Amino acid sequence: MSSGIGKSVKRKEDKRFTTGKGRYTDDHRMDNQAYAAFVRSPHAHARVKSIDAAAARAMEGVIDVLDGHQLTGDGIGNIICGWAITSKDGSPMNMGAWSALATEKVRYVGDAVAVVIAETQSQARIAAEAVEVDYEELPVVAHVADAMKDGAVQIHDNAPGNQIYDWELGDEAATDAGLKAAAHVTTLDITNNRLSPNPMEPRAAIATYDDAEEHYTLYTTSQNPHVARLVLSAFYNVAPEHKLRVIAPDVGGGFGAKIYIYPEEITCLWASMKTNRSVKWTSDRSEAFLTDAHGRDHVTHAQMGFDKDGKITGFKVDTIANLGAYMSLFSSSVPTYLYAPLMSGQYDIQNIHCNVRAIYTNTAPVDAYRGAGRPEATYLVERMMESAAREMDMDPAELRRRNFIHEFPHQTPVLMQYDAGDFPKILELAQEAADVAGFPARRAEAEKRGKLRGLGYSTFIEACGLAPSKAAGSLGAGVGLWESAEVRVNPVGTIEILTGSHSHGQGHETTFAQIVADRFDIPVETVQIVHGDTDKVQFGMGTYGSRSAPVGMSAVVKAMDKVEAKVRKIAAHTLEASEDDIVIEGGQVKVAGTDKAMAWHEVGLAAYVAHNLPDGMEPGLKETAFFDPVNFSFPSGAFICEVEVDPDTGQTKIIKFTSADDFGTIINPMIVEGQVHGGVTQGIGQALLEQVIYDEDGQLLTGSYMDYTMPRAADVPFFDVQHHETPSPNNPLGVKGCGEAGAIGAPPAVINAITDAIGTNDLAMPATPQAVWRALRAASKPIAAE
Amino acid sequence: MDMTGEHRIAAPRAEVWAALNDPEVLRACIPGCQELEKTGDTTMEAKVVQKIGPVKATFTGAVELVNINAPESYTIQGEGKGGVAGFAKGAADVHLTEDGDETVLTYDVHATVGGKLAQLGSRLVSSTAKKLAAKFFDNFHQHLTDEAPPEA
Numbered sequence: 001m002s003s004g005i006g007k008s009v010k011r012k013e014d015k016r017f018t019t020g021k022g023r024y025t026d027d028h029r030m031d032n033q034a035y036a037a038f039v040r041s042p043h044a045h046a047r048v049k050s051i052d053a054a055a056a057r058a059m060e061g062v063i064d065v066l067d068g069h070q071l072t073g074d075g076i077g078n079i080i081c082g083w084a085i086t087s088k089d090g091s092p093m094n095m096g097a098w099s100a101l102a103t104e105k106v107r108y109v110g111d112a113v114a115v116v117i118a119e120t121q122s123q124a125r126i127a128a129e130a131v132e133v134d135y136e137e138l139p140v141v142a143h144v145a146d147a148m149k150d151g152a153v154q155i156h157d158n159a160p161g162n163q164i165y166d167w168e169l170g171d172e173a174a175t176d177a178g179l180k181a182a183a184h185v186t187t188l189d190i191t192n193n194r195l196s197p198n199p200m201e202p203r204a205a206i207a208t209y210d211d212a213e214e215h216y217t218l219y220t221t222s223q224n225p226h227v228a229r230l231v232l233s234a235f236y237n238v239a240p241e242h243k244l245r246v247i248a249p250d251v252g253g254g255f256g257a258k259i260y261i262y263p264e265e266i267t268c269l270w271a272s273m274k275t276n277r278s279v280k281w282t283s284d285r286s287e288a289f290l291t292d293a294h295g296r297d298h299v300t301h302a303q304m305g306f307d308k309d310g311k312i313t314g315f316k317v318d319t320i321a322n323l324g325a326y327m328s329l330f331s332s333s334v335p336t337y338l339y340a341p342l343m344s345g346q347y348d349i350q351n352i353h354c355n356v357r358a359i360y361t362n363t364a365p366v367d368a369y370r371g372a373g374r375p376e377a378t379y380l381v382e383r384m385m386e387s388a389a390r391e392m393d394m395d396p397a398e399l400r401r402r403n404f405i406h407e408f409p410h411q412t413p414v415l416m417q418y419d420a421g422d423f424p425k426i427l428e429l430a431q432e433a434a435d436v437a438g439f440p441a442r443r444a445e446a447e448k449r450g451k452l453r454g455l456g457y458s459t460f461i462e463a464c465g466l467a468p469s470k471a472a473g474s475l476g477a478g479v480g481l482w483e484s485a486e487v488r489v490n491p492v493g494t495i496e497i498l499t500g501s502h503s504h505g506q507g508h509e510t511t512f513a514q515i516v517a518d519r520f521d522i523p524v525e526t527v528q529i530v531h532g533d534t535d536k537v538q539f540g541m542g543t544y545g546s547r548s549a550p551v552g553m554s555a556v557v558k559a560m561d562k563v564e565a566k567v568r569k570i571a572a573h574t575l576e577a578s579e580d581d582i583v584i585e586g587g588q589v590k591v592a593g594t595d596k597a598m599a600w601h602e603v604g605l606a607a608y609v610a611h612n613l614p615d616g617m618e619p620g621l622k623e624t625a626f627f628d629p630v631n632f633s634f635p636s637g638a639f640i641c642e643v644e645v646d647p648d649t650g651q652t653k654i655i656k657f658t659s660a661d662d663f664g665t666i667i668n669p670m671i672v673e674g675q676v677h678g679g680v681t682q683g684i685g686q687a688l689l690e691q692v693i694y695d696e697d698g699q700l701l702t703g704s705y706m707d708y709t710m711p712r713a714a715d716v717p718f719f720d721v722q723h724h725e726t727p728s729p730n731n732p733l734g735v736k737g738c739g740e741a742g743a744i745g746a747p748p749a750v751i752n753a754i755t756d757a758i759g760t761n762d763l764a765m766p767a768t769p770q771a772v773w774r775a776l777r778a779a780s781k782p783i784a785a786e
Numbered sequence: 787m788d789m790t791g792e793h794r795i796a797a798p799r800a801e802v803w804a805a806l807n808d809p810e811v812l813r814a815c816i817p818g819c820q821e822l823e824k825t826g827d828t829t830m831e832a833k834v835v836q837k838i839g840p841v842k843a844t845f846t847g848a849v850e851l852v853n854i855n856a857p858e859s860y861t862i863q864g865e866g867k868g869g870v871a872g873f874a875k876g877a878a879d880v881h882l883t884e885d886g887d888e889t890v891l892t893y894d895v896h897a898t899v900g901g902k903l904a905q906l907g908s909r910l911v912s913s914t915a916k917k918l919a920a921k922f923f924d925n926f927h928q929h930l931t932d933e934a935p936p937e938a
Contacts (some may be wrong), residue, residue: 041871042901043901109905695908697898697904699900706906
């Protein structure tokens with residue numbers, strides 16, 4: 001069939017997105033709607049001595065001005081981090097209090113201290129300017145090095161030394177022994193740059209309180225509306241779950257930044273109750289730069305030992321992770337359980353030890369951003385491998401091959417049990433597509449033109465499909481990470497799929513429909529996906545960690561199993577045949593080998609009219625299922641990047657970028673390829689262009705697109721995307737997830753290529769022309785221009 | 787942001803010193819200054835409208851003269867709050883040297899900005915500050931000598 005699994009079905013949702021008919025949060029308008037504008041701290045660290053809102057209150061259109069004392073006074077709870085990490089000394093992590101509106105202290109530039117509710121957006125904003133806040137400035141620690149100094153100012157009372165936790169994974173003694181026994185040890189100090197997530201649609205919220213029903217409705221830009229409702233109910237005490245409906249309508253990109261519950265949504269909900277008005281807030285781009293949770297920001301010292309044959313004998317990692325001023329919802333898990341368990345990469349490494357210290361600074365909170373922990377691990381492992389190969393004068397592909405894992409399942413020393421993969425195969429695929437054999441000639445040709453060519457690899461693995469609930473729980477997760485689905489076959493035979501996954505660009509309305517069309521052999525147009533509304537969908541954990549296909553779709557498959565079983569029973573009963581002889585194909589439910597058949601819709605109708613059902617069968621044709629994965633899924637890939645550097649300007653041009661990915665079963669190759677394109681582009685952005693910079697006073701210097709550089713079309717090449725499918729054995733479709741691969745695998749491939757070109761391993765991201773030029777001069781590579 | 791400069795003013799030092807301590811003169815010379823009032827012997831309140839890059843704001847704040855060594859030097863320091871635009875604060879060491887009938891004024895400024903000013907205008911702060919300083923001294927020179935300053 002033309003619309004089943006493996007077909008590049010055009011995206012059903014694109015008609016509305018490309019014709020301006022998408023309905024994002026800001027497109028919604030309530031009766032009686034007022035607007036919120038937040039009063040934010042211009043200081044990175046200060047005591048709030050007083051707030052004088054008298055002038056603002058008197059301004060035209062102002063309904064109310066509310067502050068943090070009122071908010072906490074009404075019992076609104078502090079914002080929490082949902083993953084408890086235990087330090088290696090057994091102590092719990094030091095989570096500092098985070099009120100949606102700051103009361104005593106502000107801890108980063110952008111921290112909200114008050115909110116103005118007014119009739120129009122501009123009235124709210126003008127009045128917010130008139131709110132007088134008297135601050136007593138405190139010393140600022142904007143960077144981890146400053147925050148960790150003896151005597152540094154303490155950001156939270158309960159976090160001495162500004163340390164949140166000091167955590168480890170792996171066997172340190174065995175790893176030290178492995179390094180000691182090594183014939184060669186490669187040592188690197190690596191920084192993973194801080195990034196701003198930049199979804200195209202900024203965050204927004206509309207909260208409505210119905211005082212007759214004592215019920216709240218929240219429209220918001222969320223990747224996981226049910227988790228938002230759960231947290232808003234259980235921790236922030238906004239309202240019990242049955243009195244709170246959260247709707248995440250069309251959402252224009254998330255990249256992790258829209259997983260979390262932010263102060264603004266909480267404040268809008270509370271303010272709607274205080275003012276008895278619908279309260280709307282839409283972030284502007286400046287607020288997005290200031291307050292959307294940032295990504296990455298690691299400083300790492302690492303050593304990797306090799307025996308004389310190039311086999312890894314030990315890998316020791318010491319990382320300092322900057323979590324910003326407050327602990328965002330997933331923040332603690334990103335540099336720990338989403339990071340250290342990936343340190344084995346695609347390699348058979350027996351001894352790994354990873355130590356992570358998480359530190360508070362006077363900067364915006366840092367949390368998961370596309371890849372979340374896995375890009376940090378991959379960047380580290382893959383730069384180590386490439387640097388080691390150069391130091392040992394080995395071909396970097398050959399060094400990888402010698403260390404590849406060949407047998408599955410494979411248990412690493414850092415928790416993970418890899419399920420399936422064929423690492424040599426995807427490397428070979430990538431090398432062929434990238435024409436690695438022809439590289440020396442291309443390099444020689446470039447040298448004649450005075451240009452430096454380089455080739456870099458990244459062979460990486462991810463842990464996706466978050467996550468087995470029991471395992472996650474044992475590691476400190478506050479929630480289970482299963483998914484739920486409901487399959488509703490209507491009396492006319494069309495189907496609605498209710499899923500707890502949430503699409504914010506991924507194309508679920510197409511791919512989820514494809515697996516249904518494939519299963520029941522019906523047109524994809526007859527399947528509708530319903531998601532993003534807690535009143536419609538029973539429950540869900542949302543979309544992040546490349547989990548929608550391996551977890552969300554698996555729940556749909558389980559529900560379809562139940563529907564199919566009932567369809568067979570109804571058909572067998574109606575057609576007077578054995579259930580075992582029933583086949584579903586071509587829009588019909590048939591008795592194999594006969595001309596006896598019911599049209600698909602006739603089965604639906606039979607289920608609902610219930611005139612002739614088997615004895616004891618309930619009417620209707622809808623089934624629900626929950627799927628809890630037994631393991632993560634492990635997409636893997638081999639990326640090869642070829643660059644040309646202009647030694648005079650330091651300008652890097654990416655000549656070719658080849659990806660060979662193993663995503664397991666592919667539902668829609670076009671959408672998967674699009675995900676790879678987007679992910680690799682974000683990875684190239686991190687490698688070459690993007691960096692959030694705070695000055696020593698904690699002022700954000702990259703607060704607009706004048707100073708924060710996003711990749712543009714001209715910065716990236718056409719991509720060569722190859723696939724090799726080894727199905728995951730741990731879910732019914734054999735899918736692994738593809739949303740993050742590009743962002744995870746690309747940065748080391750790009751930097752390995754540039755460092756190959758300029759002849760030094762000493763280069764940090766972003767590799768701007770200036771950084772490359774300086775690294776090149778420092779390495780004084782002779783230039784053989786003619 | 788750090789900035790230093792030197793200006794030759796065709797007026798005796800005592801006159802320059804007096805002008806530097808006269809709120810009326812300062813109000814007239816500071817670009818964008820709408821109000822400047824003495825609140826004590828060495829303190830003033832000021833309101834200044836400024837545009838840095840895309841950010842235009844009205845700054846209100848206190849200005850204080852410290853380290854006064856009449857008629858040779860003082861430090862003028864202050865902080866202006868620009869509401870949502872953020873804040874600017876800084877200090878300038880001002881020194882006057884006699885040179886015949888003329889006075890050589892040197893200054894050494896250290897200033898910081900915060901909030902939206904830093905977010906959107908940080909790389910424009912230095913050039914804007916230089917421009918404002920030049921404008922101030924043009925005005926100041928004109929006020930004291932009643933003539934436009936000589937071309938630099």
